[in-house]
Amino acid sequence: MADTQDMNTLDNAAFRSMLRSWIEANYPPEIRSPAKRLHLRDNWPWYKALSEKGWLCPSWPREHGGMGLSAEKQVIMTEEFERHGCARLNDHGATMLGPLLIRYGTPSQQQHFLPKIISGEHIWCQGYSEPGAGSDLASLRTKADRDGDEWVVNGQKIWTTMANDANWIFLLVRTASTARKQDGISFLLVPMDSPGVTVRPILNLEMHDEFCEVFFDNVRVPIDNLVGEINKGWSMAKALLGFERIFIGSPRLSDYAFSRLLELGRLYKLEDDRAFQERASQLFLDLENHKTLFAEYLDLISRGKQLGPDVSLLKINQSELFRRITEYMLELTGEMGGVIEGLGHDGALNASAQFLQARAATIYAGSSEIQRNIISKTVLNLPS
Ligand SMILES: Cc1cc2nc3c(=O)[nH]c(=O)nc-3n(C[C@H](O)[C@H](O)[C@H](O)COP(=O)(O)OP(=O)(O)OC[C@H]3O[C@@H](n4cnc5c(N)ncnc54)[C@H](O)[C@@H]3O)c2cc1C
CATH class of the missing domain: 2.40.110.10 (Butyryl-CoA Dehydrogenase, subunit A, domain 2)
Structure with missing residues (x-):
């Protein structure tokens, strides 16, 4: 049964605690913290659970079946999903096409396609x-x-x-x-x-x-x-890349990688090691900075503002932070970083898988070089 309550009316602590208990009760334990991106056959129970709860599309307006959630609460939602190790879904409909149809689709395209994204049809x-x-x-x-x-x-x-x-x-x-x-x-x-x-x-x-x-x-x-x-179609293509860069600019991946880094520190008993403390603290501060930047962009969207080309900054910041965290994971694990099954009791400490995913993140949705070109030309007005 879909939750029809407007979550923006809850205070942040109540919202976080409600999310946390619901995720703990409903997330399929067998797909917690997967080392690889899951196929639909594996993540379907989680897709279905979010869909039935009405929580699949936090940023969509409520009249289209979304949660109409404020920027602040979307960040909390991301944090709670990452804290629990929730898998990424087959989300191109929810995060890219849906927002595009909401802005550019005809009413009949919206009525036909949006509910089918939510239901997973x-x-x-x-x-x-x-x-x-x-x-x-x-x-x-x-x-x-x-x-x-x-x-x-x-x-x-x-x-x-x-x-x-x-x-x-x-x-x-x-x-x-x-x-x-x-x-x-x-x-x-x-x-x-x-x-x-x-x-x-x-x-x-x-x-x-x-x-x-x-x-x-x-x-x-x-x-x-x-x-x-x-x-x-070109202007729509660019708008969709903007939605994609917002999604990919989410602290989700770095948040998760950072939790793995701390877990590695525990596994190698480095909690009291000064060098580890310094590197981990710096990465933690970078992550907190990134969350603030992300919330600012979400806030613009929730106030109905158009995103400018500077959203490229978000994508660069996230993917390169993700890369720095995973490079440090690989440095700590040394030759064990190549163990394909991962380390730790549940195999969830897979430094090489995290490292490779971070490399890919600096390429997809437009490489870091292309994002820098966009910023230099359209934000800083530098010559080509
Ligand atoms: C994991 C993953 C998933 C993907 N998923 C999808 C998907 O679902 N759908 C989809 O359509 N695409 C997808 N892509 C493709 C992705 O968008 C492209 O790989 C990306 O845009 C780069 O294009 P390319 O691979 O052709 O590399 P190229 O464009 O050939 O670039 C090669 C290198 O040259 C650099 N370069 C190119 N032009 C310039 C320039 N003008 N100035 C400076 N440097 C430059 C690039 O930064 C890069 O380092 C995915 C890619 C990856 C890695």
Whole structure:
């Protein structure tokens, strides 16, 4: 039964304690603190539990089935999920497509798609990157040609996270050849079970099939599946990257890695070691700083403000802090850092898995170099 109470009316301590007891009572113990990103078959009970409770989409407005939660409370929620070691869900619908449809979708697209994200009937993946169009995304070549009441899609996407779990994909497609390559791009919603869609998983350095290649061979989609105006998808694509950078800028990953670092300190009996105390304290202060920055951005969103290009700062700050924490974990574990099963009684102290995930975080959703380019050009107005 969905919780209809407005959580913003609770004081922070009461909200935190209510969350903590609910998570402890409802989180599946067998998937606590997973070393790798889980597939849908494993995280589904948690998806379902959050969905039924009405807690899957904290930032969405309440009229669309979200919690309409204040920035401060969203940070508390993140902290409590991390404290308990809750797994990341297949969340492209909740964190990216949902906010995009709420801003740019037609009422009928909102009514059709948003409830299906919440119920988990639709599991989404993100089809942006292509071979030859990663950082330079506007060079994408997957095209959609109009044929009567349908779009016909041909091309290839790559690095599509959890495409092997998803039954829908949101795509950037070329719908016109224009002099300025950003101009002929549109935003299209495609069911993965359409004839002509092929998904091929790719193994990452952890030998985990977390992302895929997706091929489109004369895939037919109704014209109504286009979001926003034709050929104007670039501004929406950027808005969605803004939502993504907010989500990825969340202290979640660093928070979790920091809790693992402290656990490592306990395992190696370093609590009284001055060198460990100094490094851990510095990282803790950096993490606290980052939480403050994150709350400021969330606050802007909850007050209905548009995010500027400076949101790149959040992504850089989070992913590079995550990287610093995990580099220290690897330094402490030495050669044991390479043990694939991890250390500790439950194998949850996996320094190399954390390290590799942190490396990936400085690449996906736009690499650190690209974020710095954005800041130098559009925030600081430096010459190219
Ligand atoms: C774990 C993971 C999950 C991902 N999931 C998805 C997903 O679900 N959907 C999706 O669409 N994509 C996804 N991606 C793709 C991701 O967005 C791209 O990898 C990223 O944008 C970089 O593109 P690229 O890999 O083509 O590298 P390239 O663009 O070829 O860049 C290679 C290197 O050159 C640097 N570089 C490139 N251009 C410049 C420049 N102008 N100035 C300075 N340096 C530059 C980059 O910083 C990088 O270090 C994922 C990637 C990873 C690692």
